[in-house]
Amino acid sequence: MKSSKPSSRGKEKKRDGDLELAHGLAEAPETQAREDGILAAIHALRKDFSAQLKEVITSNHEIKEALDSFSERLSGAETRISSAEDQLNNLANVSATTQRKMLALTRSVETMENRQRRLNLRLVGLPEGTEKGDLVSFLNMWLPDLLGQENFPIPPAIDQAFRLPGAATSKASKPNRKPFPRAILVKFRWLADRDRVMKAARKMKSLQFEENRLMFFPDLSAEIQQQRRMFDGVKSRLHNLDIEFGLQFPAKMRIYHKGKLLTFLTPSDVEAFIQKIETERSQTERDNYVSESS
Secondary structure, three states: OOOOOOOHHHHHHHHHHHHHHHHHHHHHHHHHHHHHHHHHHHHHHHHHHHHHHHHHHHHHHHHHHHHHHHHHHHHHHHHHHHHHHHHHHHHHHHHHHHHHHHHHHHHHHHHHHHHHHOOEEEEEOOOOOOOOOOHHHHHHHHHHHHHOHHHOOOOOOEEEEEEOOOOOEOOOOOOOOOOEOOOEEEEEOOHHHHHHHHHHHHHHOOEEEOOEEEEEEEOOOHHHHHHHHOOHHHHHHHHHOOOEEEEEOOOEEEEEEOOEEEEEOOHHHHHHHHHHHHHHHHHHHHHHHHHHHO
């Protein structure tokens, strides 16, 4: 019986296997070292990642606490702001109420003051010393003579009369002229007497005494005088239209036109009336011109 001999191909396979085994045994320590390094790197990354994650978590926790604190403070601030706004609104309402009360009180005081002043008038232009001491007695006798005895069946009852404080002045343009006398405040006992004096003086229009022009004015508060001065712009236009007018207490304009007595509260109302009259007169003039031409 013949013994079998291994073929050359089998020998080669065996040799290759031996070589691979030897090569594998040679590379085993290197592979193990590389794997250990990879594992160490992974462990380090994991540890670093864990530390960073912990920091992020801690930071998020701190941010949340800060946001909660900020939200709480913001809520408190909103509450205080809302309370402050309510207080401001209350103060505004109180201020508005106070202003209305002050305005009402001011008007009440002005009304009382002007009612007291209604008994007074101011006489301007009477030379200093004319009265020779007792001004009340002088005016009781002198006013009827000046304004006409027919206007005063009974002498006017005067309670007080005195010159207003302030030095007598002279105009700079006429240095040689006598000083302009101080105004006289006359307080009547009865309103009817004061009205008779004002009415008589208004009828005479121009009053003279020793080359001095005399003028009578109602004694009014500064507020009423300012309100009356607002009518100054329409007075000249009424004069040009030859319309009779006057001022009524406290600051109303009375106009006498075509037998009617009209009362106006504001200058704008008077301007509207004047515009109407001017339009009517212009239309009348045009109609007359057309009638004459034809």
